[in-house]
Amino acid sequence: MTQIPLRVGVDIGGTFTDVALTHPGGLASAKVLTDYTRPEDAILDGIHRACASAGVAPSGIAQVIHGTTLVTNALIQRRGAKTAFITTEGFRDVVEMRSENRFEQYDLNLQLPKPLVPRKDRFTLAERLDADGNVLLPLDPAELAQVVDRIRKGGYQAVAVGFLHSYANPAHERQVGAALQEALPGVSVSLSSTISPLMREFERFNTVIANAYVQPQVAAYLGRLVDRLAGEGIAAPVYMLHSGGGLISVETAAEQPVRLLESGPAGGAIFAAELARAHGIDRALSFDMGGTTAKICLIEDGRPKTANTFEVARTYRFKKGSGMPVSTPVVEMVEIGAGGGSIASVDAMGRIQVGPASAGSEPGPACYQRGGTDPTVTDANLMLGRLDPRDFAGGAIPLSPDLSATAMEQLAPSGLSGTEAAFGVTEMVDENMANAARVHTVENGRDIESFTMVAFGGGAPLHACRQCEKLGITALLIPPGAGVGSAIGFLKAPFSYEATRGLFQRLDRFDCATVNATLEEMEEEARGFLGDTSAPVTTRLTAFMRYAGQGWEIPVVLDQTRFADGDLPALRRAFETAYRQLFGRIIEDLAAEVTNWSLVLATQTPDPAPVTRAPGTAAPRDTRKRKLFDAGLRKEVEATEVPRSAMTPGTRIDGPAVITEAETTTIVTAAFTAIGQPDGALLLTRKEG
Numbered sequence: 001m002t003q004i005p006l007r008v009g010v011d012i013g014g015t016f017t018d019v020a021l022t023h024p025g026g027l028a029s030a031k032v033l034t035d036y037t038r039p040e041d042a043i044l045d046g047i048h049r050a051c052a053s054a055g056v057a058p059s060g061i062a063q064v065i066h067g068t069t070l071v072t073n074a075l076i077q078r079r080g081a082k083t084a085f086i087t088t089e090g091f092r093d094v095v096e097m098r099s100e101n102r103f104e105q106y107d108l109n110l111q112l113p114k115p116l117v118p119r120k121d122r123f124t125l126a127e128r129l130d131a132d133g134n135v136l137l138p139l140d141p142a143e144l145a146q147v148v149d150r151i152r153k154g155g156y157q158a159v160a161v162g163f164l165h166s167y168a169n170p171a172h173e174r175q176v177g178a179a180l181q182e183a184l185p186g187v188s189v190s191l192s193s194t195i196s197p198l199m200r201e202f203e204r205f206n207t208v209i210a211n212a213y214v215q216p217q218v219a220a221y222l223g224r225l226v227d228r229l230a231g232e233g234i235a236a237p238v239y240m241l242h243s244g245g246g247l248i249s250v251e252t253a254a255e256q257p258v259r260l261l262e263s264g265p266a267g268g269a270i271f272a273a274e275l276a277r278a279h280g281i282d283r284a285l286s287f288d289m290g291g292t293t294a295k296i297c298l299i300e301d302g303r304p305k306t307a308n309t310f311e312v313a314r315t316y317r318f319k320k321g322s323g324m325p326v327s328t329p330v331v332e333m334v335e336i337g338a339g340g341g342s343i344a345s346v347d348a349m350g351r352i353q354v355g356p357a358s359a360g361s362e363p364g365p366a367c368y369q370r371g372g373t374d375p376t377v378t379d380a381n382l383m384l385g386r387l388d389p390r391d392f393a394g395g396a397i398p399l400s401p402d403l404s405a406t407a408m409e410q411l412a413p414s415g416l417s418g419t420e421a422a423f424g425v426t427e428m429v430d431e432n433m434a435n436a437a438r439v440h441t442v443e444n445g446r447d448i449e450s451f452t453m454v455a456f457g458g459g460a461p462l463h464a465c466r467q468c469e470k471l472g473i474t475a476l477l478i479p480p481g482a483g484v485g486s487a488i489g490f491l492k493a494p495f496s497y498e499a500t501r502g503l504f505q506r507l508d509r510f511d512c513a514t515v516n517a518t519l520e521e522m523e524e525e526a527r528g529f530l531g532d533t534s535a536p537v538t539t540r541l542t543a544f545m546r547y548a549g550q551g552w553e554i555p556v557v558l559d560q561t562r563f564a565d566g567d568l569p570a571l572r573r574a575f576e577t578a579y580r581q582l583f584g585r586i587i588e589d590l591a592a593e594v595t596n597w598s599l600v601l602a603t604q605t606p607d608p609a610p611v612t613r614a615p616g617t618a619a620p621r622d623t624r625k626r627k628l629f630d631a632g633l634r635k636e637v638e639a640t641e642v643p644r645s646a647m648t649p650g651t652r653i654d655g656p657a658v659i660t661e662a663e664t665t666t667i668v669t670a671a672f673t674a675i676g677q678p679d680g681a682l683l684l685t686r687k688e689g
Contacts, residue, residue, distance in 0.1 A: 005022075005062040005063065006021065006022065006023050006056060006060045006061045006062055007021070007061070007062060007063045007064075007065070007491055008020070008021050008050070008061055008236075009021075009066075009067075009487040009489070009490030009491045010043050010046065010047070010064065010066045011067050011068075011267060012039050012042070012066075012067070012069055012070070012264070013069060013290045013291060013292060013486075014034065014069060014073070014290070014291055014292030014293065014339070014341070014360050014361070015033070015034060015290060015291020015292050015339065015340065015341050015358070015361045016031050016032065016033060016034060016290065016291055017031075017033070017034045017035075017042040017043060017046050018031055018046070018483070018484035018487040019484065020050070020484050020488045020490070020491060021047070021050040021051065021053075021056075021061075022491055023056050025054060027480075027481060028050045028051070028054035029483070029484045029487070029488075029662075029663060030045075030046040030047075030050040030053065030484075031394070031396070031458070031484060031663050032045050032046045032049065033361040033362075033397075034360070034361045035361075036361070036362060038224075039068065039225075040221070040224055040225045040228045043225065044228060044229075047061070047232075057233075058232060058234050059233040061236045062236050063236050063237060064229065064234065064236050064238045064239070065238075065240075065241060065490040065493070066238060066239070066240055066490070067260070067264040067266070067486065067490055068221075068240075068260060068264065069264055070214075070221060071218060071257050071258065071263075072261055072312060074213070074214045074217055075116070075210060075261075075312050075324065076312070078116070080116065080158075080213035080214050080216075080217060081156075081157035081158040081215070081216040082121075082154075082156050082157050083116065083117050083156060083157070083158045083159065083160060083212050084151050084154065085117045085121065085122045085123065085161075085162065085212075086122075086123045086125060086147060086151075086160070087122065087124055087125075087163060087205065088125065088127060088128060088163045089125060089126045089128075090124070092123070093119070093122075094202055094205055095116075095117070095202065096115050096119065098112060099202060101321055103321030103322045104322075113323060115206075115209070116206075116213050116324070117160070117209055121154070121156070123147050123150065125139060125140075125143055125144060125147060126140060127139045127140075127163060128164065129163065129164060129165040129166065129168065129169050131165055131168065131504070132168055133165060133168030133169030134169070135172075139172050139175055144176060145179070148179055148183045148184070149183075151180070151187075152184055156187060157187060157188065157216050158187060158188040158189070158190070158212040158213065158215055158216055159180055159187055159190070159212060160190045160209045161173050161176050161177060161189070161192065162192035162201070162205040162208045162209070166191075166192055167192075167196075167197040167198055167199060167501065167502035168502065168503075170193030170194070173191045173192065173193045173194075174191065177191050188212060188215040188216050188219070190211045192204045192208035194256075195207055195208045195211045195256060195258060195328075196208060196258075196328060196500070197500060197501050198308070198500055198502040198596045199502035199504065200327070202325070203309060203325050203326065203327040206325060206326050207326040207328055210312070210324065211256060211258040214257050215254070215255075215257055218257035218260070219254040219257075222238070222240075222253060222254050226238055226250065237249075238250045239495075240252075240253035240260060240263060241260075241264075241267050241489075241490050242259040242263060242329070243259055243260065243261050243262040243263055243266050243310065243328060243329060243331065244259075244306060244329035244330060244331060244600070245267075245269060245306070245331050245493060245496070246494050246495060246496025246497065246600075247494065247495045247496065248495075248497065249529075252497075252529055258326060258328050259328055259329070261310060261312055261326065261328065261330065262333070264486050265295045265335065265486065266304075266489075267485075267486035267488075267493065268286060268297075268456060268457065268486040268489055269286050269288075269299065269304035269333065270304065270489040270490075270492055271479065271486065271488050271492065272284060272286035272288075272304075272489075273286075273299045273303060273304050274302075274608050275454055275477060275479045276299050276302055276452070277607065277608055278609065278611045278679060279452075279611050279613070279677075279681070280610065281477075282300065282301060283298075283299070283300055283446075283450055283451045283452065284298075284300075284451060284477075285297075285437065285441075285448065285451040285452070285453045285473070286298075286304070286333075287433075287437075287453055287454065287455045287456075287460050287464060287467065288455075288456055288460060288485065289338065289340075289433070289455075289459035289460035289462075290339050290340070291340045291358070291360070291361070291458060291459070292337070292341055292342070292358045292360060293335050293337055293339050294335070294339060294433050294436075294459070294460070295334070295335045296334050296335075296433070296440055297331060297332065297333035297334075298441065298444055299454075304332075304333075305331070305332045305333075305444065306332055306542075307329075307332040308327055308328070308329055308330070308544065308596065308598055309327050309328075310325070310326055310328060310330040311325045311326075312324050312326060327500075329498035329500065329598065334436045334439070334440040336355070336432060336433065336436050337355035337357070337358065338354065338356075338429045338432050339355075339358060339377065339459055340365065340376065340381070340458060340459045341358040341359040341361075341376050341378065342354050342377050343355065343357045343358060343374045343376055344374075344375045344376065344411060344425045345375075345410075346410075346411055352411060352421070353428065354377065354425055354428045355429070355432070359372045359376050365377075365378040365404075365407075366379050366400075366403045366404055367379050367382050367389070367401065367403050367404040368397060368399065369398070369399075369403060372407075373406075373407060374407060374410070375407040375408045375410055375411060375425065376407070378459075379403075379407050379408060379422070379425075380408070380422035380423075380425035381422075381426065381462055382401055382404045383401065383418060383419060383422040384419070384422050384426065384628070384629035385626060385627045385628040385629055385636070385639075386629070386658070386665065386667055387399065387665060388660065388665070389401055391660065393662070393663065394662035394663070408422055411425075419629065419636075422629075423629060430463055431470065433463070433467060434467055434470040437467070437471060445581055445582040445583065445584070448471050448472070448473065449471070449473060449474075452473070452475040453467065453468055453473050453475070453476045453477070454476075454477045455467075455476060455477070455478055456478070456479055456481075456482040457486070458483050459664075460664075461478050461482055461659075461665060461667065462664070462665055462666075462667050464478070464667075464684075465632075465655070465667055465669040465671070465672050465684060466631045466632065466667075466669060468672070469631075474685060474686040475683070476672070476684040476685075478659075478666050478681060478682040478684065479680075479681050480679065480680030482661075482663070482666075483664035484663055492605065493605075494603045494605045495535075496530070496600055496601060496602035496603070497525075497526040497530050497600070497601055497602075498526070498599070498600045499525045499526045499599050499601075500596060500599075501518055501521075501596065501597050502595065502597075503515065503518050503596070504593065504595055506592075506593045507568055507591065507592045507593065510568055512564055512565060512567075515563055516562050516563060518597065519561055519597070519599060523539070523561070523599060526600070526601040527601060530601055535603040535604055536603070536604045537601055537602065537603055537604070538601070538603075538604055539561050539600065539601055540599070540600045540602075541557075541560070541561045541598070542555050542556065542558065542597070542599075543555075543575075543594045543597055544556070544596040544597070545592055545593065545595070546593060546595065547579075547590045547592055548590060548593055549590075553594075554578055555598075556571075556578045557574075561599065609679075611677060611678055611681070612678065613677065613683065614649045614676065614677050615675075616650060616651070616673070616676075616683075617650055617652065618648075618650050618652065620646045620651050620653055621646060622642060622643060622646040623641060623642045624640075624641050625638050625641065626658060627639070628656055628658060628667070630655075630669050630670050632669050632670060632671050633656075633669075633670055637670065638656075639655075639656040639657050640653060640654075640657040640658070641657070641658045641660065642659055643660055643661070644660060644661035644682075647659060647674065647676035648676050651675070651676040652676075653668065653673070653674050654673050654687075655670045655673065655674070656669060656670045659682065666682060666684075671687055672684045672685065672686060672687065673685055673687055
């Protein structure tokens with residue numbers, strides 16, 4: 001019999017640090033409050049708790065897989081290194097001028113996000129390349145030496161280098177990088193031609209600046225983590241989940257930390273995708289709600305939707321365009337400030353508003369009894385009977401209903417009672433999430449009612465039924481281990497690397513030799529980062545295409561990784577199929593072109609065992625009654641309470657009901673029925689009529 005190795009997945013969130021441990025007896029998990037000052041302390045605490053639960057020694061752990069919000073938080077809170085930026089003369093204000101798009105057209109007092117690097121810390125060199133990479137103006141070594149000397153005297157900890165058109169020819173950037181490393185060996189240096197070799201200087205400059213800005217902090221943290229693990233007798237290799245949904249070495253993550261921007265949410269998308277494949281679901285809507293944010297992702301044909309750009313640190317009510325766009329491979333999702341710790345308030349018009357500010361883990365919601373006084377979503381759920389104050393987080397965090405009620409009194413200007421205010425808070429956060437899901441599916445040309453929701457994270461099972469009611473979704477899955485879903489997803493991720501290049505090609509002048517040479521280069525890069533592996537490796541090529549004259553492109557996934565002249569009609573058809581799916585029509589007789597390329601190499605992971613749906617004929621044995629506020633009925637009802645362990649395959653319970661477990665609670669509203677499935681999942685379906 002094959003011995004199951006001990007593997008640990010660790011997800012650091014804004015409120016909780018989640019740990020999932022696979023061991024010979026199955027899966028053990030732990031949920032602890034995140035330590036902001038030393039995140040590795042919470043990781044070790046969670047690992048020890050999970051090992052104790054499983055009855056295994058931490059020294060037996062063979063692999064640690066980690067995802068973190070450290071990069072995102074550092075960018076949002078502006079807690080990075082003192083960074084300098086070197087660019088082409090005349091282009092140092094690109095990161096401040098941004099694009100011509102206004103994310104709020106009618107706001108005359110619009111405040112644009114400030115760049116990470118102030119103008120005084122942005123330096124220029126008189127060099128120039130054209131769009132094909134030809135040198136128009138060579139670098140002057142004397143001028144370069146002067147800039148390096150100014151950076152030395154400025155006491156910078158990191159330097160980002162981004163020249164115009166360097167994606168087509170990295171020679172000048174490499175020359176500057178070599179000079180910096182020779183003169184300033186202790187300073188972190190990031191080159192845009194390495195970090196993000198893609199067209200569009202605004203996004204590329206932002207990306208390399210973000211990488212340089214967080215690199216010293218991330219490298220120091222990862223070094224501390226590896227040392228702490230070794231000090232605890234855990235000599236296992238550490239891998240990081242990158243934003244595209246694959247694993248990379250801790251060394252690669254320290255060099256390119258910008259790839260970790262959405263590492264935690266990406267793990268959740270992998271988790272939901274595997275469940276969708278097991279249940280034969282072609283279209284799934286991943287709904288991940290934790291203590292700070294909620295994330296929504298489309299999953300089709302068992303694969304999360306991906307993109308090559310992402311916007312971080314939005315500053316204007318989480319509105320698209322108000323943040324800092326970066327060009328790095330990422331699982332595409334919409335993220336809003338709607339979590340258990342999201343703070344509720346009353347605006348000048350007497351309306352209840354929720355988020356994006358969060359109480360986090362320090363001090364946390366008022367009911368945590370850790371000094372928090374603001375009313376939060378968790379306080380509202382506690383007042384509505386959806387949480388057990390004695391059994392929250394498996395009893396590790398006792399909750400105080402009295403403190404929640406006191407906090408809710410701050411919403412008194414709305415003229416509502418405590419229960420009405422709590423209902424208003426949950427309805428507002430549910431409507432915010434439902435609106436985000438609607439917009440996300442419409443932007444991708446999809447009908448949301450045709451999707452099955454997969455809900456996980458500490459908060460999602462509490463809100464998922466109400467979300468489905470608002471969205472018209474008739475089926476919902478709550479996976480086993482839902483409370484630590486992202487950490488479990490880490491354990492199911494493949495080793496992968498995504499290489500990207502900017503290479504403009506019009507289809508009517510397509511140069512197959514140039515494209516194939518670039519693709520070979522990309523494949524060598526990806527295999528170099530992937531390293532030696534005995535597992536089979538898959539490849540996926542994506543061309544980012546548009547019609548001539550358009551300002552943005554769409555991803556087109558292709559079947560081949562090399563091209564001949566005879567492949568061009570098929571390339572055009574693939575583009576038109578993707579374009580029609582998004583916009584409902586194509587533009588006849590207009591030239592098409594490719595701007596950027598993406599090549600993903602990933603190890604194959606085993607397909608999940610298919611699940612045969614249980615019909616739901618047995619009633620649960622272990623039940624009791626409790627009061628619960630049903631949002632759909634807008635009144636308090638008597639609900640059946642049952643532990644998750646009692647929902648064995650085929651067990652059925654009609655809503656209103658509460659299904660409890662250590663890391664989360666599933667609310668089954670009166671409109672739904674829950675049935676236990678053979679894989680341990682809960683299938684919730686809408687009652688007819």
